[in-house]
Amino acid sequence: MVIEQVLDTRPTPIRVPTSFLIQLASLALTCNYFQFQTQFFQQIKGTAMGATMAPSLACLYVAAFEEHHIYKSEWWPLIFKWWRYIDDVLLIWIGTDAQFFGFLDWLNQCNPNLQFNHYIHHSQVDFLDITVMYQNQKFTTSLFRKSTDRNTLLAFDSFHPHHLKTNIPTGQFLRLRRLCSSTTEYITQAQNMIVRFQERGYPYKILKRAYKRALYVRDFLFLKSTHQQDPTVNCILPFSTSSKTISALIRKHWAALALDKFFRSLRFMYRRGRNLRDILVHTVGHPADMTYEGGHRPCGRCSVCQHTNTLTQFAHPHSGCLYKLSGTSDCNTRGVVYVITCPCQLLYVGKTQRSIKTCIIEHRSSINISKENAPLVSHWIEKSHTTADLQFFVLEVVLPPARGGDYSLILLRHEQRWIFRLNTIIPHGLNSEIEWNHFL
Incomplete structure (x- = not known):
């Protein structure tokens, strides 16, 4: 091998x-x-x-x-x-x-x-993105583009960081200068490239600056780069409308982190955020016979049914926001994010891979024996609630990944998102904290 x-x-x-x-x-x-x-x-x-x-x-x-x-x-x-x-x-x-x-x-x-x-061919051949020519006992090179190539340059009005869009022409003109062995050929090919950039909405001022920068630097493009250890800390964020606000906030408090010798200087880098394609297109479809209208109901055959709220949607007791339940569920459904409500109008968000009735029975048992291992039980004891006051419903049914994966982590992330979305951290709810480390 x-x-x-x-x-x-x-x-x-x-x-x-x-x-x-x-x-x-x-x-x-x-x-x-x-x-x-x-x-x-x-x-x-x-x-x-x-x-x-x-x-x-x-x-x-x-x-x-x-x-x-x-x-x-x-x-x-x-x-x-x-x-x-x-x-x-x-x-x-x-x-x-x-x-x-x-x-x-x-x-x-x-x-x-x-x-x-x-x-x-005896005088010219195309190889990758370069055309090699042999004329007058001398080799010359130029850019090669297939006749079927489309103009796929990033549109200037696309939702990307501004510095990325302004640096794309620089990178492309430097590449073009490296491929063209003569200045005359570079100028000819550069005019075609300027047209392609203008078709995608790039200002001529940016294109002119990139063109001039690459015009006389061909010899330097073939020098080997010397890589030195960069002490700069790269802060990688998903690019969104809030990116500038987040970066400004981090820079504002950077002095506190800079006290540590590890944090010398800071550089922000962005990765692509979720777009419409990520949201709407999925490589793995759901089973055709699965119902996704949503709604939770009792199974009618267990002791947990008395604690069940029959719902298809629910209104947040504090904000009044209306949420539609995802997936059809009952007491026997597995792999869910659920909500427990108390008479004080406080919410507790939890998750379980087992059947929801097993989880509710454990909550009920902890309340009966006063096992204060969670804010939920402590609140029940402090307010003298009874197990009859415990009501629940399934907020979301989380299907296991068809291609395998850490199902427990996926459930946990769904739970943390709902804790944040419904604001159920003490004192506004009955959850102790949000575990952000599970998203790293």
Whole structure:
């Protein structure tokens, strides 16, 4: 296995045994599956597209192929240059056309898992995003764009951080300058790029600044960067309408954190927040026979039914906000977030993976024996409530993830969100705190 061969070349001492890493790699490569409707399918050949280790594996596999076949073959003297990016190869052939096609036939017979297509030209060839030209015994390069490429540049009026949108042209013009070997070619291609940016609403002032910045820096773009340890603390926030307010609040109180030597300087970075697609589109659908109209009712067959509120929606006793119950439930429903109400109009939010009636029986037992292990029981004892005063209903039915996962953590997060949303922390409710660490 090519991964094992590479790992065996590591210098000693080796912290992590090769056998352990091979076992992890085997799991990542052979346990790929996907779900279509209600059926699961496992991939039995190749590597899943989009897998994190797929590019690395492809590089190692093709590199091993080169070592075993290309470099030691009789064709190697006819290859003047050989460049490869993952599994795409650019080569300069100094033999005849007939010899090249013979080499290609031999190449496709070496390994059935690797089959090479080709494009051959005597003066110009396109490779990835670059066009390589040979004219007057000299190589020149320029930008290559497929005829089918669309203008997918980020629209300037999109909801993204302003500094990100103003820096996109800079990055694109620097990339263009690196790909164009001559200043004349850069100027020509830059005019086309300016048009594409203007079609997406970018101001000409930003484009002109980015164009000029890249015009005379081509030699510097090929210098190796020197990475130094950055003491800056990166504060990563989801980008939203509140991002500026949050960052301003953190900066206002940064002096208190800066007393610790770890917090030298601060830099805010943003990740994409949830958009309409995240909210509306789900890769796993709900079962067709599941009812989601919502509502809680007693099962009619247990002692907990006397404590059950029959509801399809409820109004918050303090704010008056109306909430629609999610999922159809009764005393036997499992995996729920529930609400317990008391005569004082205070709410307690809880969650359980077991049936809700089992959880309510435990609450009732704790009240009967005065087991003060939670604010709920302490309040019941302090106010001289009885177990008959205990009323509950299921607020939300949380389905287990179809693809597996930490169901307990998912339930806990749903519970914490409802505690925050309904404001049930003491003294406004009967919950002790919100456990924010479960969202990290």
